[in-house]
Amino acid sequence: DAGVIQSPRHEVTEMGQEVTLRCKPISGHNSLFWYRQTMMRGLELLIYFNNNVPIDDSGMPEDRFSAKMPNASFSTLKIQPSEPRDSAVYFCASSLMQGARETQYFGPGTRLLVL
């Protein structure tokens, strides 16, 4: 299996621009998670989906952030407009929830720099 795939791996943009991060979960997994990692705040859960439905988006910083999962094999995290404080590494993870036992598998991350 190819594992969780994220694109782009690196993104540099200017403040005010729209940024779209993409994630392809492991085939057959039914849960998908978006995390943000910074030096100051560590690893933060932004939102997660179960069977393509957003379950908990309480970690989304503000309305500038939105996430979608139109089907089981694709998700996007969009920031519009972007700000310098959004600079971070964004990870996508997926899992197969079987009862309560599951293991999350992480993608390589997208390193975002907003100038």
Add this chain to the structure above:
Amino acid sequence: AQSVTQPDIHITVSEGASLELRCNYSYGATPYLFWYVQSPGQGLQLLLKYFSGDTLVQGIKGFEAEFKRSQSSFNLRKPSVHWSDAAEYFCAVGPNTGNQFYFGTGTSLTVIP
């Protein structure tokens, strides 16, 4: 409230020495526990996990961890550290119900020759 504490922000060990990384958790039910490793510029890789059964679990790369319910701990150990083990290590707990995982703040490991 559920939480994970990794008391050591940074640890330095000599190559060949033994290693123990500490993890304490607070969880309302039977925890499912994980250790992940993150090499510079990389994503998080699963080292090992505990769901139930034998409290000493073996993982990849020669790592093991022991679940101690009485101490609410899940410490990671390795008998002999290699230079390639230098990385950030994250302990995580969950989920018992729902999907929520809780990650510790991480321990950065430096290995010196």
